[in-house]
Amino acid sequence: HSLGTYSILKIENMRKFLVAAMASVIFLSCHKTTTLEPLIPKVGTKWVYRLKKFNAAGILQTTTNLTYTISAEQTMGPDKWFVITDSTGATVFVLNQKPDGLYQFQNSGAHLLCKDPALANDSYDTQNDGSDETFLVRAKDSTVTLPYGDLVIQSYEGQQGGVLKDIIWYNSTVWFAKKEVYVLNTFTGLNHVDTRLELVDLTY
DSSP states (O other), X not given: OOHHHHHHHHHHHHHHHHHHHHHHHHHHHHHHHTOOOOOOOOXXXXXXXXXXXXXXXXXXXXXXXXXXXXXXEEEETTEEEEEEEOTTSOEEEEEEEXXXXXXXXXXXXXXXXXXXXXXXXXXXXXXXXXXXXEEEEEEEEEEEEETTEXXXXXXXXXXXXXXXXXXXXXXXXXXXXXXXEEEEETTTTEEEEEEXXXXXXXXX
């Protein structure tokens, strides 16, 4: 080869090397940015819910939005707990995600609220709203449609004295996706939904 041809070949090989090197850097950079940490509730996490209230006949009366925020993390007993407050600063839940599910702190102790992992028809006794309550896992890995979108959830049915009190739709990264509270109408003897929370927005 002539000197000119050799120089051209050398330049071409260098160009191919540089292109391959740049492609490798771009691939590694793209690959690195896709390894994201899982989103889980933490201090500052904010939920926006649609709150529906029903009358004694179970007929919808009002619909409003409310916001819950993890405002602090506190140590109580051996565990750290997230304090969840409403827009007025009042505490609505004190929660902690453990390996066997979502717990709430009340009556000076930790009580399992949403068992996870769980199987359909699993049953367990706990405390909720200051009283003893028995929960049954109604469904596992089902889908619920909310203003927030479709979520894969587990649902739990809570009873007090054999009467339906709560239904909770739970997701391990969202926590409460939907929640209904039931009350017994002592005049009619019928149990009906009193309030319903549905997730609208979530900011981690």
